[in-house]
Amino acid sequence: MQTPEKTIPAAPEYESGAAYIDGAFMPVIQAAIPVLHGGYRRSDVTYDVVGVWDGNFFRLDDHIARFRASIRALHMEPAESDAEIIEILHRLVALAGLRSAYVSMECLRGAPKPGLPRHPANCRSYLSCHAIPWQSVATHEMFERGMHLMISSVLRIPPESFDPTVKNFHWGDLTRSMFEAKAAGADYSVLLDSDGNITEGPGFNVFCIRDSVVVCPARGALKGITQKSVLELCDELGLKSEVRDITAEEFRNADEIFTCTTAGGVMPASRIDGRRLNNDRPGPISTRLKDLFWSKRTEGWHASPVRYELAAKVASCPDPS
Amino acid sequence: MQTPEKTIPAAPEYESGAAYIDGAFMPVIQAAIPVLHGGYRRSDVTYDVVGVWDGNFFRLDDHIARFRASIRALHMEPAESDAEIIEILHRLVALAGLRSAYVSMECLRGAPKPGLPRHPANCRSYLSCHAIPWQSVATHEMFERGMHLMISSVLRIPPESFDPTVKNFHWGDLTRSMFEAKAAGADYSVLLDSDGNITEGPGFNVFCIRDSVVVCPARGALKGITQKSVLELCDELGLKSEVRDITAEEFRNADEIFTCTTAGGVMPASRIDGRRLNNDRPGPISTRLKDLFWSKRTEGWHASPVRYELAAKVASCPDPS
Numbered sequence: 001m002q003t004p005e006k007t008i009p010a011a012p013e014y015e016s017g018a019a020y021i022d023g024a025f026m027p028v029i030q031a032a033i034p035v036l037h038g039g040y041r042r043s044d045v046t047y048d049v050v051g052v053w054d055g056n057f058f059r060l061d062d063h064i065a066r067f068r069a070s071i072r073a074l075h076m077e078p079a080e081s082d083a084e085i086i087e088i089l090h091r092l093v094a095l096a097g098l099r100s101a102y103v104s105m106e107c108l109r110g111a112p113k114p115g116l117p118r119h120p121a122n123c124r125s126y127l128s129c130h131a132i133p134w135q136s137v138a139t140h141e142m143f144e145r146g147m148h149l150m151i152s153s154v155l156r157i158p159p160e161s162f163d164p165t166v167k168n169f170h171w172g173d174l175t176r177s178m179f180e181a182k183a184a185g186a187d188y189s190v191l192l193d194s195d196g197n198i199t200e201g202p203g204f205n206v207f208c209i210r211d212s213v214v215v216c217p218a219r220g221a222l223k224g225i226t227q228k229s230v231l232e233l234c235d236e237l238g239l240k241s242e243v244r245d246i247t248a249e250e251f252r253n254a255d256e257i258f259t260c261t262t263a264g265g266v267m268p269a270s271r272i273d274g275r276r277l278n279n280d281r282p283g284p285i286s287t288r289l290k291d292l293f294w295s296k297r298t299e300g301w302h303a304s305p306v307r308y309e310l311a312a313k314v315a316s317c318p319d320p321s
Numbered sequence: 322m323q324t325p326e327k328t329i330p331a332a333p334e335y336e337s338g339a340a341y342i343d344g345a346f347m348p349v350i351q352a353a354i355p356v357l358h359g360g361y362r363r364s365d366v367t368y369d370v371v372g373v374w375d376g377n378f379f380r381l382d383d384h385i386a387r388f389r390a391s392i393r394a395l396h397m398e399p400a401e402s403d404a405e406i407i408e409i410l411h412r413l414v415a416l417a418g419l420r421s422a423y424v425s426m427e428c429l430r431g432a433p434k435p436g437l438p439r440h441p442a443n444c445r446s447y448l449s450c451h452a453i454p455w456q457s458v459a460t461h462e463m464f465e466r467g468m469h470l471m472i473s474s475v476l477r478i479p480p481e482s483f484d485p486t487v488k489n490f491h492w493g494d495l496t497r498s499m500f501e502a503k504a505a506g507a508d509y510s511v512l513l514d515s516d517g518n519i520t521e522g523p524g525f526n527v528f529c530i531r532d533s534v535v536v537c538p539a540r541g542a543l544k545g546i547t548q549k550s551v552l553e554l555c556d557e558l559g560l561k562s563e564v565r566d567i568t569a570e571e572f573r574n575a576d577e578i579f580t581c582t583t584a585g586g587v588m589p590a591s592r593i594d595g596r597r598l599n600n601d602r603p604g605p606i607s608t609r610l611k612d613l614f615w616s617k618r619t620e621g622w623h624a625s626p627v628r629y630e631l632a633a634k635v636a637s638c639p640d641p642s
Contacts, residue, residue, distance in 0.1 A: 019356060032353030033361050035340060035427075035449055040354050042492035043364040075500055106356075117460055118524075120496050121503055128356055139438055155481040160515070162478070162493035170491045171363040172483035175441050179396055182442055194481070194515065 008308055010097030017132035018095035020088050023079075025095065028130045038123055039108025043169050046070035046108075051134070051262045052093050052101040056303035058262075060086065062225050063105075070166040071107045076125035078107050085127070087310070092131035094311035100134035102263055136264040137203050142187055146270020146282040147259060149201070150186035151248050152177035156199040156220055164199070165223050174202035186271070188259070190251070193220040198246040204261035208254035209285050214241040226260040226293075229302075233292050239285065256283030258290070265297075266290035329629055331418030338453035339416035341409050344400075346416065349451045359444055360429025364490050367391035367429075372455070372583045373414050373422040377624035379583075381407065383546050384426075391487040392428045397446035399428050406448070408631070413452035415632035421455035423584055458524055458585040463508055467591025467603040468580060470522070471507035472569050473498035477520040477541055485520070486544050495523035507592070509580070511572070514541040519567040525582035529575035530606050535562040547581040547614075550623075554613050560606065577604030579611070586618075587611035 010018075017028030038044035048067035051058050064082050071078065080088065085105060093101050109123040116122035138147055154177040162170055177189035190201045200206060200221035207216045207230065214234050216227055234241040251257070256277060257269040266289050268282030277283060282290075297303070331339075338349030359365035369388035372379050385403050392399065401409065406426060414422050430444040437443035459468055475498040483491055498510035511522045521527060521542035528537045528551065535555050537548055555562040572578070577598060578590040587610050589603030598604060603611075618624070 021356075028357065029355070031356040033356060034350070035342075035352040035354060035451060036349065036453070038496075040361050041368075041490055042496055043490045044492060044496055047362075074496075118456070118458065119499055119503060121500065130356060132357070135439070137439065155479070157478050157482045157491075158476070158515075160476040161482075162497070168493060169362055169364045170478075170493050171365065172489060172491050175359075175363055175365055175395075176483070178440055179442065182440060194479075 008094070008097035008099065008311075010095065010311075014095050014097065017130055018092045019128070019130035020092060021128045022126040025091070028096075028132055031128065031130060033108065033128065034111070036111045037108065038110065038120060039106070039128070042109070042120070044074070044109040044120060044123075045106055046074055046076070046166050046168055047104055047106040048167055049262045050089065050103050050105070052098065052103055052131070052306060053134070053297055055099050055306050056297075056300065057089070057103075057306065058297060059225050059229070059302040060089070060304045062228070062302075066167070066223070066225065067105055067107070071125075073163065073166045074107075075121070076107050076109065078125050078127045080127055085129070088127070088129055089131070090307040091310040092129060093306045094308045096131045097311070098131060098133060101131045102133070102135040103129070103131045105129045137188070137259070137261055138264050138267040143267065146268050146277070146280070148185070148187045148271040149190050149257065149259075149269050150181050150184050150273050151251070152180050152189040152191050154180065154189070154191060155194055156191040158194060159220060164221055167222055171202065178202055192248055195245075196248055198248065198251050201259060203263065204259040204267070206251075206257065206259050208246060208251050209256040209283065210250070210254050212239060212285065214239050214285065214289075215246055216241075216243055217246055218243045219245070224260060226262055226265060229293065230260055230266060230289055233289050233296075237288065237292065256286045258283070258286040266293045329415070329418035329420065329632075331416065331632075335416050335418065338451055339413040340449070340451035341413060342449045343447040346412070349417075349453055352449065352451060354429065354449065355432070357432045358429065359431065359441060360427070360449070363430070363441070365395070365430040365441060365444075366427055366490055367395050367397070367487050368425055368427040368490065369488055370583045371410065371424045371426070373419065373424055373452070373627060374455070374618055376420050376627050377618075377621065378410070378424075378627065379618060380546050380550070380623040381410070381625045383549070383623075387488070387544075387546065388426055388428070392446075394484065394487045395428075396442070397428050397430065399446050399448045401448055406450070409448070409450055410452070411628040412631040413450060414627045415629045417452045418632070419452060419454060422452045423454070423456040424450070424452045426450045456584045458509070458580070458582055459588040464588065467589050467598070467601070469506070469508045469592040470511050470578065470580075470590050471502050471505050471594050472519075472572070473501050473510040473512050475501065475510070475512060476515055477512040479514060480541060485542055488543055492523065499523055513569055516566075517569055519569065519572045522580060524584065525580040525588070527572075527578065527580050529567060529572050530577040530604065531571070531575050533560060533606065535560050535606065535610075536567055537562075537564055538567055539564045540566070545581060547583055547586060550614065551581055551587060551610055554610050554617075558609065558613065577607045579604070579607040587614045
């Protein structure tokens with residue numbers, strides 16, 4: 001599919017995106033995190049990303065609920081309520097004039113309050129959010145030919161160290177695996193846990209299909225909202241789905257493989273560790289799921305229309321600096 | 322020991338510290354990382370911290386060598402040479418007018434170059450450094466009574482996921498363990514690996530002593546430069562030292578325990594999981610090591626005098642913005 005064109009006029013400074021940090025709206029290129037804040041120097045931050053496609057947020061309430069659960073898990077207390085966060089996100093998309101957008105909400109800790117010990121409990125937490133033009137994990141070429149995946153030798157950070165259902169920026173393992181994938185000529189990596197089971201890739205969940213049964217990992221990965229959507233689509237199509245452990249061996253020998261994420265939707269793969277699936281093309285069931293995902297999106301599935309009128313409200317505010 | 326007084330006059334805007342980001346010097350309160358850069362949103366960054374005490378860097382060359390090794394491990398290529406980084410650090414301490422300082426050097430990735438896929442190899446890397454007043458992991462009270470430690474239920478991120486010898490901001494496990502320590506009434510946590518062996522704590526290495534043998538973990542932790550210094554001090558004092566696996570059980574039953582880091586030096590503990598060591602006070606061998614560490618520092622051990630004359634060179638430059 002083609003990304004819908006931007007049709008809403010934006011102020012020039014907001015053309016590359018709009019951001020909100022701790023009470024202030026600004027062009028995204030001005031948005032930055034102080035080097036002394038825990039959000040940067042301890043990666044003490046959780047985030048969520050919701051997509052806007054053709055003027056509609058997708059499953060905004062689900063993303064907000066997951067974001068709030070992550071915030072609580074990290075003992076953070078931002079000033080904004082869920083309703084206020086929702087209004088901020090609408091306003092950011094409106095300010096940037098985007099019909100399709102990648103919209104990030106982040107909650108991070110600052111620096112310890114003066115005079116108190118260096119404990120995260122002594123740091124206030126605050127929000128940083130931004131809306132930028134739509135991004136996709138898979139390029140147009142990858143959508144056409146199918147993604148080329150490899151199983152990395154790097155193990156995913158285990159839940160015993162950091163809970164992967166609390167969406168986070170601890171990407172050192174994923175980044176390392178991306179260099180390994182590049183060296184092997186693959187587009188992206190998929191990581192195992194220490195038991196040898198499939199977890200996830202850099203920014204996406206994974207599924208495999210064998211004998212028309214659609215399977216995704218039960219543990220060690222983010223509980224993706226696109227993943228949840230795919231499981232709903234399986235029900236709609238009468239496809240059997242399972243959420244359980246998947247060994248590397250089972251994954252490598254699958255009939256089909258696809259990945260999924262907010263930034264890209266359903267993305268079929270055509271190679272795993274050099275093995276060609278479906279004559280080196282996206283598989284038929286993966287493609288049906290992808291097509292249904294987008295046709296339902298177009299029909300307004302779980303959609304919340306962006307309140308573009310909110311742009312005017314911010315644009316008329318005095319400069320927050 | 323008391324922190325030596327600040328005796329060098331600094332421009333008012335530099336009083337809370339000085340920073341350098343990608344070619345520009347600025348007050349530390351202005352230093353920030355763009356929200357779209359990998360250094361923040363992928364924690365795609367490595368760092369090192371060198372201490373300045375009473376006008377002298379400690380083991381500056383060792384820190385620079387470790388920092389450069391970490392940069393290479395992450396496939397980063399900042400513009401600055403080692404000699405240039407050293408000059409930047411001297412200048413930052415001079416600008417801030419600090420006789421004793423916490424000096425951080427960080428190398429991080431930016432955003433992918435326009436038009437290229439979202440791969441870290443498509444991002445340039447750059448330096449962010451700063452000098453701020455001396456910080457200590459242990460407070461004055463903790464130095465007096467000994468640190469109260471607990472062994473956390475959170476496991477340290479394993480080397481199979483991210484190499485702990487590449488100093489990094491993946492602190493999610495450490496942060497979680499600090500909340501657990503606080504709830505248990507302890508000052509700090511110590512984390513195990515999945516084999517049940519001791520690794521390190523939030524920002525420090527650990528040692529234990531049994532029958533006058535000084536032991537630190539062989540794996541799963543940063544190769545600390547203060548740790549290395551302590552091993553040298555053991556030789557000087559004729560104390561036997563060992564670098565090997567330490568079980569939780571051995572650690573809990575040690576005669577003495579101490580922690581060590583750039584930000585604090587040698588820090589004796591007096592409690593572990595509620596058990597009192599040495600009548601609830603810092604142990605005698607730990608204290609000998611701590612005292613020798615500081616007396617040698619005062620005598621100029623591995624010292625590089627700060628080149629305070631470099632402050633003038635920057636102060637007279639035009640505003641980099």
